[in-house]
Amino acid sequence: MATITITFDKRASNTTKGNKFMLVLRISHNRKTRYIPFNLHLKENQYDVRTGKIIGILNSVRHTKRTQKIFSDVDLWIDDNEGKIKNWEMDRLKSEIEQRFFNIAPSRTILNHGGKYLSRLRLEQRFSTASSYEDALKSLIKYRRHLKGIADTKIKTLYEIRGDKMLPLDEFKDLDMEISSIDYGFSRDFKAYLSNRYASKNTPAIFLRSLQAIMNDAGKTFEDLRNHKPLSNIKKKSHANAPAPLDMEDIHKIRMLELEPNTPIWDNRNYLLFMFNNMGMNFFDMAILKRFQFEDNRIKYFRKKTHYEGDYFSVLQSDESLKIIKHYLNGQTDNEYLFPIIPENTSLERLHKVNKGKVKIFNEYGARIAALAGIERRITTYTLRDTWTNIGLDMGIDIRKISSGLGHSSVQVTEKHYGKSVTTKILDEINAKITKVQGS
Template sequence: MATIKIAFDKRADHKTKDKKYPLVLRLGHDRKTRDIPFNLHLKDNQYDFSTGKITGIMNATRHTKRTRKIYSDVDLWMDEHGGEIKNWEIKKLKSEIERIFFKKSPSHSILNHGAVYLNRLRLEERFSTASSYEDALKALIKFRKSLKGEDDTVLIKTLFELKDGKLKVLDDYNDLDMEIKAMDYAFSKDFKAYMSNRYKSKNTPAIHLRSLQAIMNDAGKTYQDLKDHKPLSSIKKQSHENAPAPLSLEDINAIRKLKLEARTSIWDTRNFLLFMFNNMGMNHFDMAILKRFQFNDNRIKYFRKKTIYEGDYFSVLQNEESLKIIGYYLNGKNDDEYLFPIIPENTTPERLHTVNNGKVKTFNKYAKRIAKLAGIEKKITTYTIRDTWTNIGLDMGIDIRKISSGLGHSSVQVTEKHYGKSVSEKILDEINAKITSS
């Protein structure tokens, strides 16, 4: 049976400097409690729980009448609708009381609409994008925790739970949620400053801000009152060019010549590394989810997962080394089985991105050992292979437009942005050599 009472919210972070606490209507239902604030902060001696009388503040009599009336009206309503309420979750009970007795409209909050947006991405099987957008929301919640004086270093595994096929905000984060309209320019600037101080990568704040802007833009198209609310549009979200440390062709050859025991993890990693290099710096995720049917007529045919909605389709003729590597893993596999033993066959689409992230860590761990064995002082990761393919191509004088096409970039400008310094130096060196030699 649902219950209500008037109480103080005595959580430490809700206490004011003058030792006042929020007065709340406390709901109890299904062994859970929720508070609805009266928007009054009082000292212990300013509210009499036996009489419901408020003293010591301006308009005390009016506030007393208001809180008593709300309590009485809610109590009567709950008694009249008890049979229906017993089947509700406490979240719905709170929402209904807020709507009917506190005149609150349905919340247009960032987490609630984020759940709607991410659910749509899930249905489109864009799990990687959904994960990236949730990371941005996690950063926002950590910022909100820091503002409340709470520990913002605690790991947040997820903000949502799947109920009846839809994402719902976890109860633990409802109090940290906020109205989209409350995210004004000043708040956004402070949030950016917080991320710039917290994250090592200079690009992380820009990535998170773009993700939040996408969610807010969608909310603006959904709710009329948010149509013109675009505080993030005036916040700079500048990306910093990569500073790649690519391998040389000599480094790649040194890796090829290593004597490694067959059918071991480090041997597998060397095979995957060379396969990615031979396939135009293929992304690790794209390699991990290749199916047997995508290898045909000595070609690997696939859509690049990151830009599949842009129609980035590749058909790559395999060289002798890659054909040999593929041969190690065929073993009479069915068409729908993964080509390489990276992702377990029973992995659901929702978990593919998460599982791949774990496999990337394994790859990077063994790649570090490979670098040491080959006498390579540079750090090797999955990203290194893509940078290496690009850099070697530019060194060979291959037209940057062809390099850009091989990388799956939408334009040469994107390639120049990602590999700015390297590209600029090589183009200028080429121009300078031609001019000075004449």
């Protein structure tokens, strides 16, 4: 149960000259404590904890009546609403008391609440998602710059990290805005700006969905924002990227390339073939493989992108993959990386950022490998996944088995991403049967 007391906040930051302390309403709830100031700095002998009386200052009687009334009103309200308050987070309880009894309007801005949302993601160690959501907030701030005619310079970060909190940097506070002021008209114009600014058709949809998630969370936190959903009527449909797979002849060309051993391009050719041999394994999943995950000639792992859904794989390694793995075995401990891609001791928070850089390097070497092999198509970290899928479909393997190997939640997801390939093959088969000359 939430409890309150009137006391002094004796932290150095709230102590003035002459040893005067801030008088505060102390709230205790769910093993957490918060303070709401009465905007009074007093010496310890100017407040009687037993009687609640303030003495020795101007208008002491009026201040006493005010603090005692607030205390009594808050205490009664907590008692009347005990059932629902027990399920609240501390910050929500503090905000409600500030608004109801101290006339402090909460700052429900997109950056403030966004910071709380990102802090939660970081505590859950979902650093990649937090980074993606911050990118969406950056795009909003850049649009605000655009409206004010401010130069569009790169934003490294919007927040200062203090403990487990993310606080907006002062330089962006003038560009912040109340969530309630983000209406349908603003959202529509913002989408138009995103569509014009980014070459990818998917980027606007990704950013808008991320911002909607933050605003939906604000609606769950603040009752007056519950029905404020300006982005709900803005189309955020993703466009499937057309797969650009290689074929088995291309894979053979890559295998036959004469590359100097133990060079970066040779390493990246190994990574490329390893990903292909492991059902188009995601680059990040390969980069963070630990030594203990290789056992009995199998690689065992949870797919990073969907590990919350329990996507576990145990893949028997081909002779080629075993040769690649054994080259990189150098006495690692069980918890050291299998491949020399991610530096050891990289923190979880930095892991996704380091991976981004490694992906860029892989894609650069992928282009060089394609050129050396005489392959006109681009080779990126996604190419091997598309290649494995397309070759499987060409071989007539049931799409349900392909879908399982890709870690998709359903066949429909596979059909959506590889719809053109699947549809083309099905139509070719149907057309061949219909147009086949009888007896030929």
